[in-house]
Amino acid sequence: MLPLNIILLLSLQLITHHGRLQRGLNDPKCRYLQFEKQMGVGPKLMTKNLRPLRITSNRCLHPTISQILPMLQFLPSLTYHVKCPCLSNPSLPKKWEEALAHFNVRKAPGYDLISGKVLKELPKKAVTLLTILYSSILRLSYYPLLWKFAQIIMVPKPRKPVDDITSYRPISLLPIPSKVFEKLLLKRLRSDVDLSTLLPDYQFGFRAGHSTMHQTHRVVHEIAKGLEGQQLCTAVFLDVAQAFDKVWHTSLLYKLKTTLPGPYYLLLKTYLLSRYFQVKYNSSYSSCYEVLSGVPQGSVLGPLLYLIFTVDLPTTDHTNIATFADDTGLLAVHANPIVAPQQLQHHLDILQKWVDTWEIKINQAKSVHVTFITKRTPCPPVTMNNVLIPMQPDAKYLGFHLDQRLTWRTHIKTKRHHLYLKLRGMYWFL
Numbered sequence: 001m002l003p004l005n006i007i008l009l010l011s012l013q014l015i016t017h018h019g020r021l022q023r024g025l026n027d028p029k030c031r032y033l034q035f036e037k038q039m040g041v042g043p044k045l046m047t048k049n050l051r052p053l054r055i056t057s058n059r060c061l062h063p064t065i066s067q068i069l070p071m072l073q074f075l076p077s078l079t080y081h082v083k084c085p086c087l088s089n090p091s092l093p094k095k096w097e098e099a100l101a102h103f104n105v106r107k108a109p110g111y112d113l114i115s116g117k118v119l120k121e122l123p124k125k126a127v128t129l130l131t132i133l134y135s136s137i138l139r140l141s142y143y144p145l146l147w148k149f150a151q152i153i154m155v156p157k158p159r160k161p162v163d164d165i166t167s168y169r170p171i172s173l174l175p176i177p178s179k180v181f182e183k184l185l186l187k188r189l190r191s192d193v194d195l196s197t198l199l200p201d202y203q204f205g206f207r208a209g210h211s212t213m214h215q216t217h218r219v220v221h222e223i224a225k226g227l228e229g230q231q232l233c234t235a236v237f238l239d240v241a242q243a244f245d246k247v248w249h250t251s252l253l254y255k256l257k258t259t260l261p262g263p264y265y266l267l268l269k270t271y272l273l274s275r276y277f278q279v280k281y282n283s284s285y286s287s288c289y290e291v292l293s294g295v296p297q298g299s300v301l302g303p304l305l306y307l308i309f310t311v312d313l314p315t316t317d318h319t320n321i322a323t324f325a326d327d328t329g330l331l332a333v334h335a336n337p338i339v340a341p342q343q344l345q346h347h348l349d350i351l352q353k354w355v356d357t358w359e360i361k362i363n364q365a366k367s368v369h370v371t372f373i374t375k376r377t378p379c380p381p382v383t384m385n386n387v388l389i390p391m392q393p394d395a396k397y398l399g400f401h402l403d404q405r406l407t408w409r410t411h412i413k414t415k416r417h418h419l420y421l422k423l424r425g426m427y428w429f430l
Helices: 004-022 032-039 063-072 091-101 116-120 124-140 176-192 212-228 249-259 262-272 302-309 339-357 409-425
Strands: 149-156 168-173 232-238 276-281 320-324 327-334 368-372 394-397 400-403
Touching (some): 091 176, 212 232, 212 327, 212 368, 212 400, 232 394, 249 302, 368 394
Parallel strands (some): 149 276
Antiparallel strands (some): 320 327
């Protein structure tokens, strides 16, 4: 395994030299652009007197690090002094120490094999080096490339055939130092930007003081109010296909630029682009491939980026919308069984134009259309993108089964069956 101090030095070299290029310093020994050329993301730059970076170790390197090291051979040695606010501000390193102290040590490490327990046992000199690295990232608005490599492990699903690729659940593992920095950046972003006014009120996902119980209570209250008023409530619960994996980077960067301050936009731009992943299965490793869409899986900032991406979801005056991340529900309440579906269809037509604009795909076959009513009054169907949304007597939303008359019979029956299966699995213990 590559030592921690070498990884930190490599990241600090990459960040500081990127800042020197941004400031217009023409250093003849700077090889950063050649490094970008190796990755295929920068222009060509010819320099002289190249001195490769030598790293010797008696132990075998990790397969991922063995692929990264040839790309880093053009990085210069760290022979200059790095000015950082943490050197003159003794309270700043304590913030990093507090973040490390509250970090969950049970998190699986990334390709660098640096776990949370290792970070908690670091001496003060290493914490100071981490502080310099984190402060340089904030000062230069540049995210290190070494932290943008994700290792994908394949976890088999229970009772599924092992020879089918769909029988495995991919889990993305990122470097732990990167997650610690993301937590600090998210805390700082919340203090500088009022996210409560930025995010809409109907979005309850990944927000403090909001949970699935609150959103479900809001939906049930709207349905119950319509039933008590002898009105019809028709609702559509949409299924967004691969919501987090299919986020269009260009549109996300546009929304970040229009909603966040400039330094945060520049930092999140380098955080989002030029990311790579590698698949690990048992002791085998694949090659590294670039991530072309989606927010980083397994990251701290990924959920917030998705919420910003869907911040301009269209709404209407005659319908209600309820979202928890990508779980979206549309409700229309009216006494006339013809007018309510028309209002819902109007909202679906507007939503279809929005998803076409931002390259989002709705799976109509897995979406559900339910009409909540106490009488047996027929309700016209609704469509999206000229595809009929199937009508069902009940719908599952955020773990709750909502039937047409809101009796909770389906929900109670389902939960009793789940409890029976769990009790059956514990029979040997009892």
